[in-house]
Amino acid sequence: MTGARRTPPGRAGRLRLRRSLDVAERGAGLLERKLRVLRAEHRRLVHAEEAAARAWSDLLSEAETWLLRGLLLSGQQALDAAAAGIGPAEATVDRTASLGVRRPAAASVTVPARTSASAAPTNTALVHAEAVYARALRAAAxxxxARDAAELMGAEVLSTRHRVRALRRHWIPRLREELDRTELALEQAEHEDGVRRRWAARASGR
Incomplete structure (x- = not known):
């Protein structure tokens, strides 16, 4: 802030500084309230991310167990034949906006059904593996x-915290310092003006 060049002298400058200081303090208060809400939401999203990570890891581990059993029972050729009948999955992501943050809210995954012409898995272990891998894929989405939402909310927390710090540690102290200087200069000017008037009154009386 280069107040000496931007702030007009005298009472007009003091009024402008007071208004600027009031706006800055109210803005800092609003940002601090927003920051508390953001932090609470970020904690919730982090917990949701951790739960989603555990669910995905558990399903993936279960799917790999069934896959290994299927391979031991029927070999790699049976797995390749079973996999050939499944097309690529499709995923869509719904987004939402809250607290000024646009983030993903939910994902839906569509796993295409096996075609009638394709070979079915040759053992129940591969059947279970196919089903659990589909669930693991949805859990991964x-x-x-959840991870993206938590990261975006965390970035907003950091940004808001930096803005609060800039106001509280830099902008507001500068405004207060300049307001103090302006008020001191006004007091001095008023005192000098009073002295001049008394001298003028005495001279006029004489």
Missing amino acids: EYAV
């Missing part, structure tokens, strides 16, 4: 959404 949910985890990705």
